[in-house]
Amino acid sequence: MHIAVCIKQVPDAKNVRIDPDTHTLVRQGVESIVNPFDLFAVEAALKIKDALGARITVLTMGPPQADEALREALSRGVDDAVLLSDRAFAGSDTWATSTTLASAVRKLGDVDLVLCGKQAIDGDTAQVGPEMATLLDIPYATFVKKIEMLDERHLKVTRQTDEGMEIWKLPMPSLVTVIKELGEPRLPSLRHKMRAKKAEIPVWGVSDLGLDPSAVGLAGSYTQVVRVFSPPRRGDRIVLQGTIEEQVDRLYHYLKEAKVPGI
Amino acid sequence: MKALVDRKKCTLCGVCVDVCPFSAIIVGETTIEITDECTLCGMCVDTCEFGALSLPEVGAGPAADLNAFKGVWVFAEWREGTVHRVSHELLSAGRVLADKRGVPLAAVLLGHNLSEDSTKELVAFGADTVYVVDYPELAHFADDTYADVLVELVREKKPEILLAGATSIGRSFIPRVAASLHTGLTADCTELDISADGLLLQTRPAFGGNVMATIICPNKRPQMATVRPKVMKPSKQPAHQGEVVPVSVPQACLKSRVEVLEVIPEKDQTAKLTEADAIVSGGRGLKKPENFALIEELAQLIKGAVGASRGAVEEGWIAPSHQVGQTGRTVSPSLYMAVGIAGAIQHLVGMQSSKVIVAVNKDPMAPIFDVATYGVVADLFEFIPAFIKKIKQERGD
Numbered sequence: 001m002h003i004a005v006c007i008k009q010v011p012d013a014k015n016v017r018i019d020p021d022t023h024t025l026v027r028q029g030v031e032s033i034v035n036p037f038d039l040f041a042v043e044a045a046l047k048i049k050d051a052l053g054a055r056i057t058v059l060t061m062g063p064p065q066a067d068e069a070l071r072e073a074l075s076r077g078v079d080d081a082v083l084l085s086d087r088a089f090a091g092s093d094t095w096a097t098s099t100t101l102a103s104a105v106r107k108l109g110d111v112d113l114v115l116c117g118k119q120a121i122d123g124d125t126a127q128v129g130p131e132m133a134t135l136l137d138i139p140y141a142t143f144v145k146k147i148e149m150l151d152e153r154h155l156k157v158t159r160q161t162d163e164g165m166e167i168w169k170l171p172m173p174s175l176v177t178v179i180k181e182l183g184e185p186r187l188p189s190l191r192h193k194m195r196a197k198k199a200e201i202p203v204w205g206v207s208d209l210g211l212d213p214s215a216v217g218l219a220g221s222y223t224q225v226v227r228v229f230s231p232p233r234r235g236d237r238i239v240l241q242g243t244i245e246e247q248v249d250r251l252y253h254y255l256k257e258a259k260v261p262g263i
Numbered sequence: 264m265k266a267l268v269d270r271k272k273c274t275l276c277g278v279c280v281d282v283c284p285f286s287a288i289i290v291g292e293t294t295i296e297i298t299d300e301c302t303l304c305g306m307c308v309d310t311c312e313f314g315a316l317s318l319p320e321v322g323a324g325p326a327a328d329l330n331a332f333k334g335v336w337v338f339a340e341w342r343e344g345t346v347h348r349v350s351h352e353l354l355s356a357g358r359v360l361a362d363k364r365g366v367p368l369a370a371v372l373l374g375h376n377l378s379e380d381s382t383k384e385l386v387a388f389g390a391d392t393v394y395v396v397d398y399p400e401l402a403h404f405a406d407d408t409y410a411d412v413l414v415e416l417v418r419e420k421k422p423e424i425l426l427a428g429a430t431s432i433g434r435s436f437i438p439r440v441a442a443s444l445h446t447g448l449t450a451d452c453t454e455l456d457i458s459a460d461g462l463l464l465q466t467r468p469a470f471g472g473n474v475m476a477t478i479i480c481p482n483k484r485p486q487m488a489t490v491r492p493k494v495m496k497p498s499k500q501p502a503h504q505g506e507v508v509p510v511s512v513p514q515a516c517l518k519s520r521v522e523v524l525e526v527i528p529e530k531d532q533t534a535k536l537t538e539a540d541a542i543v544s545g546g547r548g549l550k551k552p553e554n555f556a557l558i559e560e561l562a563q564l565i566k567g568a569v570g571a572s573r574g575a576v577e578e579g580w581i582a583p584s585h586q587v588g589q590t591g592r593t594v595s596p597s598l599y600m601a602v603g604i605a606g607a608i609q610h611l612v613g614m615q616s617s618k619v620i621v622a623v624n625k626d627p628m629a630p631i632f633d634v635a636t637y638g639v640v641a642d643l644f645e646f647i648p649a650f651i652k653k654i655k656q657e658r659g660d
C-alpha cells in the first residue's frame with residue numbers, strides 16, 4: 001500500500017499575539033511549525049504502516065524552507081518526501097493549491113490512500129482535502145477520528161460530526177482528513193532523525209508536474225483577498241471588583257440585564 | 264508574483280515592514296522592496312495608510328458569461344426531521360443580498376421524507392422559491408450524492424451566489440461542489456455584503472482570528488461561501504410568499520461510492536458545543552478532574568454545554584469532544600463562561616466571537632481578560648459555588 005500524506009508549514013499560532021496598543025499582529029518570535037492536524041495525518045499513516053506495512057510519501061507545497069516540515073515528517077518514520085516549490089505557486093488559493101497537490105499525487109502514480117489534516121491552522125478552510133479528492137476523482141471522508149482496514153480494498157472510518165459519530169465504508173483509492181482524536185503523533189526517533197537530516201528531498205516545480213503556469217499560484221486562483229484588517233475590538237470590557245459576594249451580585253445583574261439565556 | 268508597490272505613494276514609513284509575517288519587505292533608498300519571500304498574503308495592503316501596496320489580480324480568465332448567472336441560493340440543511348437553524352440564518356442574510364441585487368432568493372432542500380412544514384418555513388424565512396429534492400438515497404448525508412445533486416441543479420439554473428452553513432456537513436461537501444463547478448469558495452464567513460457590480464464581499468477571520476480578510480471571486484460563478492452558524496440573525500417574515508418546486512435529478516447523481524454503516528448520535532448532550540446557546544468551560548485552573556463537577560453543575564443550571572481548554576483535555580480531565588479552540592470546536596454562543604482558563608491564543612480563536620464572555624481567573628494578567636465582556640478576578644473555587652447559589656436563590660430553589 002502506498003500512502004501519500006499532505007502537510008503544510010504554518011506560523012506557530014501559540015506565539016502569535018496582538019499588540020494591545022496598535023492592535024496589529026506581532027510576529028516577532030513566531031516560528032514555523034508543521035500544521036498540528038497534519039501531524040495527526042502523519043501518525044494515522046504510521047499506524048497503518050505499523051499494522052499492515054505501507055510506503056508513506058509526504059508532500060508539501062511551499063517555499064524552499066518548507067523542506068524543514070518534510071524532514072520533521074521523515075524523522076517520525078515517513079519513508080519519502082517531495083517538496084512542491086516554484087515561484088509560480090505563490091498566492092495560491094485553495095483551488096490552485098488543490099490543483100498542485102492533486103497533480104503531485106497523480107505523478108506519484110500508485111497511491112492507495114491520501115491523508116490530510118482536517119484543516120490548516122493559518123487559513124482554517126478545510127477545503128484542500130475535499131477539493132483535491134474531487135480533482136483526483138476519488139471518494140473522501142472528512143473529520144475522521146479512526147481508520148481501520150475492512151479488507152484489502154476498503155477502509156472503515158469513524159467520522160466526528162456536529163451530531164455525533166458516523167461509521168463509513170470507503171473504497172480505495174480514497175482521501176481521508178483527520179482530527180485530533182486520531183491520536184497524538186509519535187516523537188521523532190534518533191534513527192529516523194539521522195535519516196531525515198541526510199535525506200535528499202526532490203523538488204518538483206510547475207514543469208515537473210506538467211502544469212501550465214497559468215493554472216497555479218495566484219494566476220490559477222479563483223478567489224482574491226481584497227482587504228485585510230484588524231477585527232473590531234470587542235465592546236467595553238468590565239472588570240468586576242469587590243468581595244466575592246459583590247462580584248457575584250454584579251455579574252448576575254449584568255447577565256440578567258443582557259438577557260443571557262439560562263440566567 | 265509579489266505584492267505591488269506604488270512608488271509614487273510610498274513614503275518609506277516602514278509600517279508594513281513590521282507587519283509582514285514573512286519578513287518579505289525591505290526599506291530601500293527610494294522605495295520599499297518586496298523580496299521573493301512574499302506569499303501574497305495581503306497583510307501589508309491594509310496597513311499602508313497611503314494606499315501604496317496592492318496585490319496582483321487573480322487570473323484564471325473571465326468565465327464565459329457572468330451575466331448568465333442570476334439569483335441567490337441557500338443550501339438548506341436537513342437534519343433529523345428539521346431544517347438546521349443556520350439555513351434560516353442564511354436565508355435572512357441571503358434576502359438582504361438578493362434585495363440589494365434585485366434578484367430572487369431560493370432555498371435548496373435535499374433529503375428524504377421532507378416535511379411540508381419545513382419547506383413552508385423556508386419561504387417564511389425569505390425564500391422566493393424552494394427547490395425540493397426528495398429521494399431515499401438522500402436520506403443520509405454523503406459528500407458525493409449531496410454534492411453531485413447540488414452541482415446538477417446549479418448547472419441547470421445558474422445562480423450567481425450559493426451559500427451554505429459552515430457545519431460539519433457544509434464544510435465537508437461544499438468544497439466538492441465548488442471544485443466540480445470550477446469556481447471559488449470562501450470558508451467560514453462571518454460577514455457578507457455585495458458590491459454595486461454584484462461581487463459578493465466575503466469576510467472571514469484569518470490567522471486564527473487575529474485578522475479579518477475580505478475575499479472576492481471576480482471571474483467565476485456561482486460565488487460560493489460557507490457561513491458560520493449563529494453569526495447571521497434569522498428573521499421570519501410570515502407574510503412572505505414563495506413557491507415550492509419539487510425537482511428530479513438523474514439517477515447518476517444519487518450513486519454514492521461510500522456506504523454509511525452506522526450513525527451514532529452523541530449521547531452526551533453536554534458535548535453538543537456548536538449548537539449550545541450557553542457554554543461553561545473549564546481549564547487547568549480547576550486543578551483536578553473531580554473539580555469539573557463544578558463546571559457541570561453550573562452548565563446544567565443554565566442549560567448550557569460543558570467546554571474545556573486544551574490544557575484540561577491534555578490533562579485527561581475531560582474528553583476531547585469538549586475542547587474549544589483551534590484544535591477543538593469553534594463556538595459562538597450567547598454566553599461563554601471561561602473558568603480557570605488563562606486564554607492562550609489557540610483557545611481565544613475558538614470562542615472570541617461569542618456574544619457575552621465571562622472570564623473567571625485568579626490572575627488579573629491572564630489574556631482571557633482581553634476578550635472578556637465581564638472579567639471576574641477571583642478564586643474560582645470561591646466564586647463559582649457562590650454564583651451557583653445566587654442563581655438558585657433568585658429562582659427560589
